[in-house]
Amino acid sequence: MNILIQNGTIVTSEKSINSDIYISDGIILQIGNSLDINDEIDKTIDAAGKLIFPGGIDPHVHMHLPTPAGFSADDFETGSKAALKGGTTTLIDFVTPHKGQSLIDAFIDRKSEADKSFCDYSFHISPVEWTNTTEQEIKDCIESGITSFKVYMAYKDSIGLDNDDILKVMQIVGEAGGIVTLHCELGDEIDDLRNELANKGNLSSEFHPFSRPDYTEAEAVRSAIEMASIANCHIYIVHTSCAKSIDYIKKAQKDGQVVYSETCPQYLILDDSKYLGDFKDTSKYVMSPPLRKKKDQHALWDAINTGVIKTVGTDHCPFNLEQKEKGIHDFRMIPNGAGGVEHRMTLLFTYGVLQNRITYNQFVDVTSTQAAKIFGLYPQKGEISVGSDADLVIWNPKAENTISVANHHQNCDLEIYEGIKTIGAPEFVISDGEIVVENEN
Numbered sequence: 160m161n162i163l164i165q166n167g168t169i170v171t172s173e174k175s176i177n178s179d180i181y182i183s184d185g186i187i188l189q190i191g192n193s194l195d196i197n198d199e200i201d202k203t204i205d206a207a208g209k210l211i212f213p214g215g216i217d218p219h220v221h222m223h224l225p226t227p228a229g230f231s232a233d234d235f236e237t238g239s240k241a242a243l244k245g246g247t248t249t250l251i252d253f254v255t256p257h258k259g260q261s262l263i264d265a266f267i268d269r270k271s272e273a274d275k276s277f278c279d280y281s282f283h284i285s286p287v288e289w290t291n292t293t294e295q296e297i298k299d300c301i302e303s304g305i306t307s308f309k310v311y312m313a314y315k316d317s318i319g320l321d322n323d324d325i326l327k328v329m330q331i332v333g334e335a336g337g338i339v340t341l342h343c344e345l346g347d348e349i350d351d352l353r354n355e356l357a358n359k360g361n362l363s364s365e366f367h368p369f370s371r372p373d374y375t376e377a378e379a380v381r382s383a384i385e386m387a388s389i390a391n392c393h394i395y396i397v398h399t400s401c402a403k404s405i406d407y408i409k410k411a412q413k414d415g416q417v418v419y420s421e422t423c424p425q426y427l428i429l430d431d432s433k434y435l436g437d438f439k440d441t442s443k444y445v446m447s448p449p450l451r452k453k454k455d456q457h458a459l460w461d462a463i464n465t466g467v468i469k470t471v472g473t474d475h476c477p478f479n480l481e482q483k484e485k486g487i488h489d490f491r492m493i494p495n496g497a498g499g500v501e502h503r504m505t506l507l508f509t510y511g512v513l514q515n516r517i518t519y520n521q522f523v524d525v526t527s528t529q530a531a532k533i534f535g536l537y538p539q540k541g542e543i544s545v546g547s548d549a550d551l552v553i554w555n556p557k558a559e560n561t562i563s564v565a566n567h568h569q570n571c572d573l574e575i576y577e578g579i580k581t582i583g584a585p586e587f588v589i590s591d592g593e594i595v596v597e598n599e600n
């Protein structure tokens with residue numbers, strides 16, 4: 160398809176310019192003000208008054224994640240459609256083998272699930288145990304182009320690894336020039352706190368945040384940084400939620416260590432007051448790490464603004480109320496996670512750009528460009544330049560919405576952003592050169 164986009168303002172992580180864009184066969188072919196086009200144009204879009212961003216990249220989603228409460232509610236089909244509606248054209252999900260399964264076999268299985276995706280996608284791959292073949296398996300993955308490995312310091316009874324094994328993973332990955340992404344929470348300490356609360360009869364969802372206090376995240380961050388320094392490995396810390404973690408990350412970056420950090424809209428916009436109320440209203444906020452305090456939100460916005468936090472992902476992992484109800488009598492049984500892939504860009508635009516916390520260019524940087532750079536997708540993704548993939552969002556900066564379970568596209572009957580007002584939404588979303596969303600705003 161040949162598409163000409165005229166009169167818009169192109170916004171990249173570096174600059175904002177008024178320019179036309181011509182795309183053909185999925186690639187950006189020309190950018191400029193008097194384009195020389197000899198082909199027949201299939202569609203001309205007048206983008207006057209609109210912003211043009213590179214398609215969003217969400218580096219942290221869990222579609223169709225198996226849990227004891229069933230699969231997370233969005234599969235690759237429903238989740239990717241919701242992502243596109245919100246302007247995200249690339250997803251990075253996870254390959255989580257079951258014990259005894261090789262990383263490559265798990266990757267092949269996961270790829271067959273992800274084939275249903277309407278977005279482009281790639282994966283982080285998770286060693287969930289250390290066996291005598293793990294080293295070779297990691298090397299095989301790197302050879303076949305998978306360079307990001309995710310380890311969990313929490314969930315010790317299922318997919319979590321001990322520090323000894325994490326260090327081994329870091330050593331192999333570091334040597335091969337890959338990256339280790341980490342879920343930083345002290346698993347053993349959290350298990351003790353959860354059981355202590357339960358033994359005292361504190362079983363309702365309001366106790367979830369008390370079982371995962373900020374220091375259990377920050378101390379895990381500190382320890383991950385220390386291991387990465389020993390292993391000489393680049394690391395990426397997912398869903399950073401609190402000020403104490405930021406302090407450790409900032410110090411490591413100042414010391415010259417390669418430590419990337421991600422946060423998520425829920426930690427920027429929602430706080431722990433959401434855990435007060437009845438089960439239906441509070442259990443949807445049961446996620447790990449939990450929502451924090453207002454002071455943590457300020458630290459996170461500041462960290463984005465100063466470049467300490469590089470990306471905003473969602474950790475999209477929604478569950479329906481019926482699934483959350485598995486833990487109605489014991490918060491330890493509530494499946495952890497919530498949706499957000501559809502709302503990431505509009506929330507960042509409304510509460511970041513329009514509230515002068517970040518610039519338009521920083522918005523593009525954290526929602527797209529940095530994820531592409533960190534995870535090896537740049538400059539095909541995350542950029543608007545000649546030769547890049549034609550993944551573009553034509554953004555109406557004035558479109559107003561109120562987020563609700565009644566109008567969202569995520570396949571879930573719960574919505575953690577219920578009632579939250581947003582300004583700014585995609586009018587067109589173009590993925591690999593095809594118009595995949597045309598919204599009436």
Ligand code: URP
Pocket residue numbers: 221342445446447448474476495496497
């Ligand atoms: O609560 C969360 N974050 N659920 C998704 C799985 C994970 O821990 O990332």
Ligand code: ZN
Pocket residue numbers: 219221474
């Ligand atoms: Zn996650």
